Amino acid sequence: MPKVLLPKAYNPKDVEAKWYERWERAGYFYADADDKRTPYCITIPPPNVTGSLHMGHALNHTIHDIVVRWQRMLGKNVLCLPGTDHAGIATQVVVEKELAKEGKTRHQLGRDEFLKRVWEWKEQYGGVILSQLRKLGCSYDWRRERFTMDDNYAKAVLMTFAQLASEGLIYRGHRVINWCPRCLTALSDLEVEHETHPSKLWFIRYPASDGSYGIAVATTRPETMLGDTAVAVHPSDERYKHLIGSTVILPLMWRPIPIIADDRVDPSFGTGAVKVTPAHDATDFEIGERHGLDKVMVIDEFGRMTEQAGKFAGMDRYECRKAVVEELDREGLLIRTEEYEVPLALCYRCGTAIEPLLSVQWFVHMKPLAEPAIEVIRSGKIKYVPERFARMTIEWLENIRDWCISRQIWWGHRIPVWYCRDCNGDRVREWHLPTGEVRIRADVDAEWFVAIEPPGCCPKCGSKNIIQDSDVLDTWFSSAIWPHATLGWPDRTRELDVFYPTDLMITARDILYLWVARMIMTGLKFANDIPFRTVYVHPTILTREGKRMSKSLGTGIDPLDLIERYGADALRFGLIIQCELGQDIRFSEERLDMARDFANKVWNATRFVLMNISDEALPQLPAMPELKRLPLTLPDRWILSRLQRAISSVNRHLEECEFDRAAKAVYDFVWDEFCDWYIEISKCAISGADSERGMIAKAILCKVLDCALRLLHPFMPFVTEELWQHLPHEGESIMVSPFPKVDEGLIDVEAEVKMDWLTELVSAIRNIKSEMGFPRTPCDALLFVSDESAKQLIEDNLWWIASLAQLKGIEFHGIEEARPKLAASIALRGVEVYVPLSGVVDVNKEVERVSKQLAKVMSELERVTHRLQNERFLQNAPSDVIEAERAREANLREQLERLKSRLDMLKELQPLA
RNA sequence: GGGCGGUUAGCUCAGUGGGAGAGCGCCUGCCUUACAAGCAGGAGGACAGAGGUUCAAAUCCUCUACCGCCCACCA
Numbered sequence: 005m006p007k008v009l010l011p012k013a014y015n016p017k018d019v020e021a022k023w024y025e026r027w028e029r030a031g032y033f034y035a036d037a038d039d040k041r042t043p044y045c046i047t048i049p050p051p052n053v054t055g056s057l058h059m060g061h062a063l064n065h066t067i068h069d070i071v072v073r074w075q076r077m078l079g080k081n082v083l084c085l086p087g088t089d090h091a092g093i094a095t096q097v098v099v100e101k102e103l104a105k106e107g108k109t110r111h112q113l114g115r116d117e118f119l120k121r122v123w124e125w126k127e128q129y130g131g132v133i134l135s136q137l138r139k140l141g142c143s144y145d146w147r148r149e150r151f152t153m154d155d156n157y158a159k160a161v162l163m164t165f166a167q168l169a170s171e172g173l174i175y176r177g178h179r180v181i182n183w184c185p186r187c188l189t190a191l192s193d194l195e196v197e198h199e200t201h202p203s204k205l206w207f208i209r210y211p212a213s214d215g216s217y218g219i220a221v222a223t224t225r226p227e228t229m230l231g232d233t234a235v236a237v238h239p240s241d242e243r244y245k246h247l248i249g250s251t252v253i254l255p256l257m258w259r260p261i262p263i264i265a266d267d268r269v270d271p272s273f274g275t276g277a278v279k280v281t282p283a284h285d286a287t288d289f290e291i292g293e294r295h296g297l298d299k300v301m302v303i304d305e306f307g308r309m310t311e312q313a314g315k316f317a318g319m320d321r322y323e324c325r326k327a328v329v330e331e332l333d334r335e336g337l338l339i340r341t342e343e344y345e346v347p348l349a350l351c352y353r354c355g356t357a358i359e360p361l362l363s364v365q366w367f368v369h370m371k372p373l374a375e376p377a378i379e380v381i382r383s384g385k386i387k388y389v390p391e392r393f394a395r396m397t398i399e400w401l402e403n404i405r406d407w408c409i410s411r412q413i414w415w416g417h418r419i420p421v422w423y424c425r426d427c428n429g430d431r432v433r434e435w436h437l438p439t440g441e442v443r444i445r446a447d448v449d450a451e452w453f454v455a456i457e458p459p460g461c462c463p464k465c466g467s468k469n470i471i472q473d474s475d476v477l478d479t480w481f482s483s484a485i486w487p488h489a490t491l492g493w494p495d496r497t498r499e500l501d502v503f504y505p506t507d508l509m510i511t512a513r514d515i516l517y518l519w520v521a522r523m524i525m526t527g528l529k530f531a532n533d534i535p536f537r538t539v540y541v542h543p544t545i546l547t548r549e550g551k552r553m554s555k556s557l558g559t560g561i562d563p564l565d566l567i568e569r570y571g572a573d574a575l576r577f578g579l580i581i582q583c584e585l586g587q588d589i590r591f592s593e594e595r596l597d598m599a600r601d602f603a604n605k606v607w608n609a610t611r612f613v614l615m616n617i618s619d620e621a622l623p624q625l626p627a628m629p630e631l632k633r634l635p636l637t638l639p640d641r642w643i644l645s646r647l648q649r650a651i652s653s654v655n656r657h658l659e660e661c662e663f664d665r666a667a668k669a670v671y672d673f674v675w676d677e678f679c680d681w682y683i684e685i686s687k688c689a690i691s692g693a694d695s696e697r698g699m700i701a702k703a704i705l706c707k708v709l710d711c712a713l714r715l716l717h718p719f720m721p722f723v724t725e726e727l728w729q730h731l732p733h734e735g736e737s738i739m740v741s742p743f744p745k746v747d748e749g750l751i752d753v754e755a756e757v758k759m760d761w762l763t764e765l766v767s768a769i770r771n772i773k774s775e776m777g778f779p780r781t782p783c784d785a786l787l788f789v790s791d792e793s794a795k796q797l798i799e800d801n802l803w804w805i806a807s808l809a810q811l812k813g814i815e816f817h818g819i820e821e822a823r824p825k826l827a828a829s830i831a832l833r834g835v836e837v838y839v840p841l842s843g844v845v846d847v848n849k850e851v852e853r854v855s856k857q858l859a860k861v862m863s864e865l866e867r868v869t870h871r872l873q874n875e876r877f878l879q880n881a882p883s884d885v886i887e888a889e890r891a892r893e894a895n896l897r898e899q900l901e902r903l904k905s906r907l908d909m910l911k912e913l914q915p916l917a
Numbered sequence: 918g919g920g921c922g923g924u925u926a927g928c929u930c931a932g933u934g935g936g937a938g939a940g941c942g943c944c945u946g947c948c949u950u951a952c953a954a955g956c957a958g959g960a961g962g963a964c965a966g967a968g969g970u971u972c973a974a975a976u977c978c979u980c981u982a983c984c985g986c987c988c989a990c991c992a
Contacts, residue, residue, distance in 0.1 A: 013954070198989090205992085223992060236992095273991045280992090287990035347991090392921065396987075399920080403988090513987080548929075550985065581940090582930075586922075588985080592929040594941045601940095601954045612951035668931085668939085683951075767958090774958040780947065810949095810957095864936075871935090876972040885935055885973090892936075 010614065010730065014607035016571025019726040024138060027725075032076075032739055033143045035083030037498035044080040045503035046072060047487045048144065049511055049519070050152065052091035053126055054098050057136040059545045059553055059591065060512055062563035063583065066576040067510050067542055067663060069142045073718035074658055076143070077743035083503050084143065085490050087150035088131050092416040092479040093187055093353045099125050099415075111440040115414050122415050126151075136564060141572050141721045143739065150490045152482045153417070160489040161417045161482045162456045164530060169421075169454050173369045174409075178448040180282075180289040181408050183361035184351035185307035188437075189412040190365050192478060193405065194518045196349045196358055205344035206329060207275065209337045210235055210252040213260050218252045219244065220339055222274025224346045225284075226332070227325040230257055230313045231302035234280040236291055239265035241276055255337045256328065257314060266291050283362040299362055307359055321359070364448045366410035366419060366475065373525040374401040380534050386524060389540045389661045390586035393516060400517050409478045412443060416476030421452045424462035425469045432471065444474040484522035488531035500531070509536040513544060540661045543588045545579075550590055566596060573720035574600040580719060581667045602671055603723045606716065609679050610727040613705045616690055617732075628707060629747055637689065637697060638762075638801055640704050641755035643682040646673060647708055648751045651744045654715050670716050678708060681763060688804040706732060711744045718743075762801055765837070768830045769809040772839050775853050776828045777846075782812040786827070786838040790819045794834045825909055828853070831902045833895055851910050858903040865896040 011018075027033065035045075048068060051061060068084060076082040099122045100110055110118040134149065150157060168174045182191040206226045212218035219235055232254050237244040244263070251260045268291055269278050282292025283299040292299055302313040309316045309324045316324045332338040349358035378401045380386050381394050388394035410419060423432045423446050431450040435443045446452070452473070453463055461468045487506050491499040505527070511520055520539055527535030547553055553560045566575045578596035582589045626634065631644065650673035657666035682705075689701035710731055717724040717738050728738040735741045769785065772778070789795040795816055798805065802814065819836075823829070827838040828850050841850065871877050872889055881889075 010951095012952070014952095221992080225992080228992095268990075268992095270991045278992045285990080285992075287992075290990075347989095396921075400988075516987090544986080546985085550923095552986095584931080587930085588922080590929065592941080594929065597954080598940050601952095604954045605952065608952035608955085610951080615951070664931085672939090679951085680956090684956095687951095770957060771959090774946070777946085780949075780957090868936085871973080874972060877935095878972080880972045881935075889935080 010607065010611045012608075012611075014571075014604045014723060016573060016603070016722065020139070020141070020572055020722045023722055023725045024141065027143065027737065027739060028138075028146070030737065032737060033084075034145050034147060035081055035503075037502045039081040041079060041081040043083065043502050044072075044075045045083045045085070045491075045506040046508050046510065047085045047490050047506055048087070049509075049515070050087045050089040050150070050483065050486060051133045052094050053088040053130040053151065054091055054095050055088075055133045057133050057140075057563050058555070059561055059563055059579075061133065061137075062140060062566075062575065063542060063545055063579050063589075064510060064512060065137050065140055065142050066579050067540070067583065068144075069140065069721070070576075070580065070663060070718040071508060071510070071658070072143055073721060073739060074743060076739065077714065077717065077741065079742065081502075083145055083148070083499075085148050085150065086134060086137070086142075086144040086146065087486075087490060088134065088152070089479060089483055090126075090151065090153040090416065092411060092413055092476060093189070095122060095126070095130075096413050096415040097187075097353070109439065110414065111437075118414055126153075139564065139567055139572060140576065143721075148490070152479070152486075156492075157482070157489055158417055159456070160485055160493055161477065162420045163494050164485055164526065165417075165420055165477065165481075166454045166456060167530070168368060173372060175367055175369065176364055176446075176448050176450075176452070177367045177406070178362070178364050180284070180286045180360045180362050181365050182349060182358045183305065183363070184354065184356055185305065185359050186354050186356040187351060187413065188305055190363065190408055190410060191351060191358070192408050192480070194480075195352045195478075197352050199348050199350060200345040201348045203344055203346040205274065205342040205346075206332075207339040207341070208255065208279075208332055209339055210255060210261075210279075211337070212247075213251040213253055219247060219263060219277045220275045221277045221279045223279055224344060225281075225325070226328045227309070227316075227321055228281040228284045228302065229254065229279055229328065230309070230316060230324075231281045231283050231300040232257075232261060232279045233282060233292065233297040233300060234261050234295065235263045235277055236266045236269050236280050237263065237277045238269040238271045239267065241269075241271045243271075244277060255335060256331055264291075264295050264297075266294065284360050286360055289362070301362055303359055303361070305361065364446065365408050366421075368407040368409055368481075370404045370406055370525075373529060374404045376528045377401055377521065377524040380524065380528065386534050386536065387538045389538060392586070393513070393539065393541045397516060397521050401521060407478075407481075409481045410473075410475040411478055412475055414476065416479060417482055419473045419475050419477060420454050420456050421473040422455055422459060422462075422470050423450055423452050423473070424465060424467055425471060426467040427451050427462060427465055442474075444471060446473070480518055480522060483519055484526045485530065487523060487535040488527055493531055504531060505534045506536045507538065509539045511539065511541060513541050516541065538661075541586075543583060543586070545589045545591050548590050548592060553591070561591065561593075566593075570596045570600045571603065571722070573603050573723050576721075577602065577667060577719050580663045581671070583663045585662055585664075602675065603720060605675055605679060606713070606720075606723060607727065609674070609683060610709060610713075610730065612683060613702075613709050614730055616686075617702050617706060626703065628711075629749065631704065631707065632750060634700050634703075635696065636700065636704075638755055638758055639682060639685045639689075639804065640700060641752045642759040643678065643704065643708055644750045645752040645755055646677050647711055647744075648746050648748070649673075650677075651711070651715060652746045655743075655746075658718075667719050670712070670719065674712050674716070678712060681759075682708070684808055685804040688807045692803060714738060714741055714744050758797060761833070762797070762805060765798070765832060765835060766805055766809045768832055769811065769837055769839070772828045772830050772837065773810065776839075776841070776849060778839070780810060782806070782810045783839060784813040784815075785809075785811050786815045786817060786824060786840070788817045788819050788821065788823065788836040788838070790834045798835070823906070823909070825913060829906055830857075831899050836902065847910060847913050851907065854903055854907050854910065858900070858907060861896055861899050861903060865893065865900055868893045868896060 072082055072084045103110060182196045184191055203224060205222050205224055207220055207222050209220050210218045221235055235252060247263045248265045250263050252263060254261050268287060280288045280291050282289045282297050283301045284303060300312050302310055303321055304310050307321045309319045311317050316327060351358060378398055381398050425432055428450045431447040433445045435445045462470050488504055491504050493500060509520060523535045545553055547559045551559060563575060574596050577599035582595055650669055653669040654666045686701040686705055690698040692698060713724045713728045725738045824838050824840055827840045829836060829838045868889055872893055
């Protein structure tokens with residue numbers, strides 16, 4: 005092998021782009037539906053086409069790629085299918101802003117022209133995030149990239165709508181929905197965010213029609229009173245019972261409205277009487293339905309007061325609020341105001357206050373879809389990790405409400421519904437907005453028909469005078485079919501046969517209902533099976549202060565910046581090591597330092613190995629299972645055994661989605677065991693006289709490192725590939741090499757126990773030397789051993805112990821022999837070490853050190869003794885625990901005796917010092 | 918209002934019935950030919966508070982406080 009000199013420090017920039025390109029070119033990311041190996045499939049949560057990578061994505065896709073690389077190395081036929089979401093409102097807003105720079109509005113362009121612009125924008129700028137995922141190292145099948153507006157996908161969306169409609173699961177409803185006055189569209193309940201906002205509670209008197217006091221109501225939205233059509237009280241409220249059925253006069257509008265009784269009213273809130281505005285409040289709407297009340301719209305789609313608002317017509321809703329309150333005050337009908345925190349509903353896209361508005365919208369009847377979904381979650385057919393999210397989802401599904409799926413925007417899947425104008429007369433009208441936009445307004449009882457391709461005429465009367473609904477579908481309606489639609493549904497494809505149901509859904513918590521639950525419902529309905537077997541809900545990344553990361557608040561961190569500074573491997577590893585099950589992450593950049601240091605550690609461990617094997621012909625390396633037939637030393641047996649433990653631990657944790665633990669297991673093995681001990685010991689073997697021992701050490705260094713790199717590869721793909729390529733290896737890339745499997749035959753408990761004892765011995769000697777201020781040079785030591793086997797073990801391993809503990813000239817003595825006086829000492833189970841003090845070192849210091857140990861041992865002994873004197877402990881504790889306590893007591897007692905006599909001895913010397 | 922998390926070393930977090938741990942930071946000594954992004958050694962914690970269960974509690978139960986999240990039609 006040619007001598008290869010790696011640079012002293014790892015530089016991610018030298019390798020990341022290079023390897024990513026080679027992997028992709030080699031086709032390692034691609035899955036083949038005809039591949040006969042066990043399939044493994046994940047469809048990624050499609051990011052918004054307008055999106056760019058944030059920390060949440062970085063974590064989400066680090067997890068994706070770890071799982072995918074791991075599964076691929078396990079020998080499965082792995083498909084990870086990427087793509088983007090057309091993100092209706094978000095994308096439309098982005099393109100409108102672009103237009104605004106040219107001084108244009110989308111209305112000036114018109115619908116078709118605008119949509120052309122959106123597509124142009126998408127082709128040019130969309131999906132930046134996918135290239136950012138490549139920088140992270142994501143090994144996805146880019147040939148299969150999908151977009152929720154692709155032709156095939158769009159067809160699947162419309163088919164879904166058509167089928168639901170044909171089964172009567174889609175209907176048009178006239179009810180109060182969430183309306184965003186800025187986006188000018190309806191929103192579903194899940195697209196609304198709730199906040200509280202300091203405001204007031206206004207108490208208003210509605211005088212009785214007979215001139216008496218009437219009734220007082222409390223409201224947070226006085227402007228809506230203009231549309232009141234009743235006042236409601238609780239039927240059993242004694243205060244108001246006599247008023248039920250009477251009439252009050254609605255102030256400012258001066259029209260009579262009834263006082264009605266309804267259970268919905270909470271007698272303890274405000275005055276116990278509530279004004280009812282059926283057109284502008286969902287609860288009031290229901291009350292109105294029950295009591296046959298008129299629904300008076302006083303606020304329009306723009307948030308302005310309508311003609312129905314009388315003299316307030318044309319005012320903005322907030323302006324009107326002020327005016328109404330002033331007027332009430334002048335009329336003497338404003339009783340008082342209280343400071344009050346009002347719950348506020350906001351548009352999740354633009355933050356504008358939602359206006360509950362009465363309108364005709366499209367809804368999906370959810371109950372029939374939810375029931376099978378509840379069943380598969382409850383039965384465990386779909387598993388949630390952590391499990392508590394299953395309970396939460398079931399609860400949400402059990403209380404599910406119908407889904408408003410129509411949106412009054414342009415960018416999206418246009419609802420495949422047509423109206424015949426001849427059949428409908430003026431039940432179908434054009435609504436001309438001041439912007440110039442024309443929308444179709446069809447009454448709730450208008451006749452409609454579904455047509456996926458533009459129909460030539462009305463199927464009923466044959467008229468060509470037909471018109472398509474102007475609304476588009478909720479973006480989440482199209483993403484709800486993502487797993488099966490991306491695999492080819494509604495066509496019966498090979499992909500669907502092989503890869504559906506998919507294996508894992510890796511997602512953030514905030515789209516559990518918005519997206520995940522809906523995929524389960526549509527998957528069961530249309531693909532006849534669950535969409536995925538397991539839902540893994542990963543943590544949310546918070547700032548160090550525990551606040552949400554947000555671009556607008558300036559608390560976000562750019563993952564690309566972190567890749568630039570630390571490298572992709574370090575970002576991945578630093579994130580994953582913080583990724584505990586069910587526990588949010590307060591992001592700490594120190595973990596990236598840790599990860600970067602680790603990458604460098606692995607780099608240098610490999611440099612060490614390469615330096616030692618490059619200048620000579622290493623004999624043919626035996627395969628891992630054959631290694632144990634060689635004359636192995638104790639450290640050889642130990643590191644092979646510890647490697648098996650690490651392999652087992654990594655695999656087990658990955659299976660359980662305990663990614664942090666899996667990463668930690670590799671980290672600890674590589675750093676604490678392989679580097680800190682085995683490499684150091686191997687130096688002794690290599691430079692020693694025994695050439696066979698050195699040769700075996702080199703072989704083991706190679707084998708163990710190779711395994712460690714493969715174990716680490718899913719976490720740190722780039723650096724492991726680069727290093728693996730420099731080592732002797734089989735195959736063309738580490739990413740298609742087999743993931744390490746445990747070889748039970750290499751687990752060696754005896755070697756582990758012995759090495760534990762010896763490393764403890766070495767550490768104890770180092771402690772003495774460091775604490776006592778010995779020079780770093782090797783010194784003499786006297787070892788008093790309790791038995792022959794202990795002595796033998798130390799002697800057999802002296803070849804490395806001496807070096808690691810910096811000792812020369814070791815004398816063995818029996819445990820009964822006299823100890824030297826002027827020496828520093830330490831006692832372990834079965835051995836006492838004495839390091840003679842030269843004149844330079846301070847005896848007082850040793851007294852101090854021994855006293856400290858003594859104190860520690862004494863307090864511990866006290867606890868143990870106390871426990872062993874406790875009758876009830878002896879009666880109730882399991883015997884192995886008692887046994888262990890007894891052994892511990894004996895050990896501590898022995899140590900105590902030695903430390904005491906040691907201290908006495910030193911104190912005699914003290915005057916000399 | 919309902920539900921779910923969390924509170925352990927200066928910081929970020931492991932540890933879920935029997936001897937308090939990691940990384941970073943801090944202190945001491947080392948440029949030991951893999952690595953100063955390193956090596957060796959060390960200091961540092963009444964495990965949020967109160968009660969209970971148990972021979973034994975950071976760990977199980979109850980309550981309280983504080984922080985965070987989700988759901989909900991108290992105007």
